[in-house]
Amino acid sequence: MADALPPSSQVKSAIRTLDIIEYVVAHDRPLVAQEIATALGIPVSSLSYLLSTLVERQYLARDGRRYSAGPGLARLQASSNSFSLADRAAPLVRTLRVQLDETTSFFVRQDWEIEAIVTESSEQALRYSVPQGRRLPMHALAAGKVLLSALSDEELERYFAETDRVSFTEATVTDEPRLRAQVEEARKTGYAMTDEEFSLGIVGIGRLVTIGGEAVGSLSVAVPKVRFDDDLHARVADLLERTASLLEDS
Numbered sequence: 085m086a087d088a089l090p091p092s093s094q095v096k097s098a099i100r101t102l103d104i105i106e107y108v109v110a111h112d113r114p115l116v117a118q119e120i121a122t123a124l125g126i127p128v129s130s131l132s133y134l135l136s137t138l139v140e141r142q143y144l145a146r147d148g149r150r151y152s153a154g155p156g157l158a159r160l161q162a163s164s165n166s167f168s169l170a171d172r173a174a175p176l177v178r179t180l181r182v183q184l185d186e187t188t189s190f191f192v193r194q195d196w197e198i199e200a201i202v203t204e205s206s207e208q209a210l211r212y213s214v215p216q217g218r219r220l221p222m223h224a225l226a227a228g229k230v231l232l233s234a235l236s237d238e239e240l241e242r243y244f245a246e247t248d249r250v251s252f253t254e255a256t257v258t259d260e261p262r263l264r265a266q267v268e269e270a271r272k273t274g275y276a277m278t279d280e281e282f283s284l285g286i287v288g289i290g291r292l293v294t295i296g297g298e299a300v301g302s303l304s305v306a307v308p309k310v311r312f313d314d315d316l317h318a319r320v321a322d323l324l325e326r327t328a329s330l331l332e333d334s
Contacts (some may be wrong), residue, residue: 092332097130097134099198100124100126100130100134100135101137101138102299103124103126104120104124104126104131104134104135104138104144105138105143105144105157106153107120107123107124108120108144108151108153109153109157113152114147114150114151114152115150115151115152116149116150116151117131117132117135117149117151120135120151135151138154139151139154140155141156142156142159142269143153143156143157159171162299168307169192169201169300169301170190170201170202173190173201173202173331174301175189176190176303176327176330176331177189177190177203177204177303177327178204178331180204180303180305180323180324180327181204181205181206182317183323184206184305184320184323185207185208186206186208186211186305186306186307186311186320187203187205187206187211187213187214187305187306187307188204188215188303188304188305188306189202189203189227189303189304189305189306190202190203190293190301190302190303191225191227191228191231191290191301191302191303191304191305192300192301193222193228193231193299194219196222196225196229196243196246196247197219197220197221197222198219198220198221198222198225198227198228198302199217199218199219199220200214200215200216200217200218200220200227200230201217201301202216203216210308210310210311211308212283212286212306212307212308213313214306220282221249221250221252221282222243222247223247223249223256223257223258223263224250224252224256224257224278224281224282225277225278225281225282225288225290225304226250226275226277226278226288226290226302226304227276227288227290227302227303227304228276228302229263229266229267229270229276229277229278229290230270230274230275230276230289230290230291230292230302231290231292231299231301231302232263232267232270233267233268233270233271233274233276233292234292234294234299240267240286241263244260244263244264244307244308249263250272252281252282253280253281253282253283253284254285255279255280255281256281256282257281267269268283268291274291274292275290275291275292275321275324276288276289276290277289277290279309280309285308285309285310286306286307286308286309286329287306287308287309287312288305288306288307288319289304289305289307289321289324290302290303290304291303291304291321291324291325291327291328292328293328293331293332294332295331295332303324303327303328303331305320305324307320
């Protein structure tokens, strides 16, 4: 039998990550990075990145220079009902961002506005960043237009009666007839698109997400217009469809 192949760098990184978690959890006191590096034979430069990621994901907690088990570990043993919509969407949003290397977000509706509860920014030099936790107008973003399409006719009437739709660029659609036409198109396709309606130079594509027949949010991708072409459009739409389906089945 042939000898086993050496692990790839990705597998090695995964093994190191698990080793760090197990080593820290096995101790009844917080550990400094140097202790972990010495015990596990991990270069400090590599360890620093892994520790930062584990703290960000809450699998470890940091207090000054010391690390201990974080609340994320307990969450792994919890029932699926204890996971929020943001918890369920986050890994899918991250994966979509990696696949496209474009800014990807998951939005929910708050009254007549939308809010990104998960967002991952592109790592390219030219990129768009979505503010997390800030309410944004439904009419000017693809994520908002597609959520408008999920409203009942009665709710849509209320939306038009109760909102003042501001122009952010010359391309922003604010008048009722044109916006209604976009909403009707989104109702047919499950998608909405914006072309420099909220931010100059940015194209957005949003896909409605429904769970149990109820609209719970929308996935969106924001792309600088200089990178956007028919091929990327098709790829974004396909990946949004796949990603939304995974969330809807979760």
